[in-house]
Amino acid sequence: MKDNQHEQLFTELTAEFEATAIQELDNETAAAIGGGYNIQFYDNNNFTELLGSWNDGGKPTLISNDKISSIIVNDGEWRLYADPNYKGAAHTYGPGKYVLPSDLNNKVSSFIRVG
Numbered sequence: 001m002k003d004n005q006h007e008q009l010f011t012e013l014t015a016e017f018e019a020t021a022i023q024e025l026d027n028e029t030a031a032a033i034g035g036g037y038n039i040q041f042y043d044n045n046n047f048t049e050l051l052g053s054w055n056d057g058g059k060p061t062l063i064s065n066d067k068i069s070s071i072i073v074n075d076g077e078w079r080l081y082a083d084p085n086y087k088g089a090a091h092t093y094g095p096g097k098y099v100l101p102s103d104l105n106n107k108v109s110s111f112i113r114v115g
């Protein structure tokens with residue numbers, strides 16, 4: 001019975017993690033259907049560990065808080081902030097690939113499309 005309980009707990013934890021991941025990636029799914037993403041966030045410095053994708057608007061509080069280290073902007077201008085609710089250190093990025101500077105690396109807590 002103990003093994004079963006252990007397995008059940010693991011299953012619940014996995015389901016919880018997946019729910020969190022899916023929530024962050026909802027817009028990626030939408031973008032995939034639409035044919036592209038306007039901004040993509042990565043955990044590392046070489047654009048391979050995708051944290052999430054976004055097309056429009058912004059997010060005042062990120063699930064991937066304090067994790068983003070690089071971004072790819074495919075369209076629009078986006079402003080990234082070190083603090084929630086569009087506050088703190090900020091930089092604006094147009095189309096391109098960027099490794100975030102030290103005042104934003106692993107510190108981004110909100111972002112919004114500004115152009």
Ligand SMILES: [Ca+2]
Nearest residue numbers: 043067068069
């Ligand atoms: Ca990171």
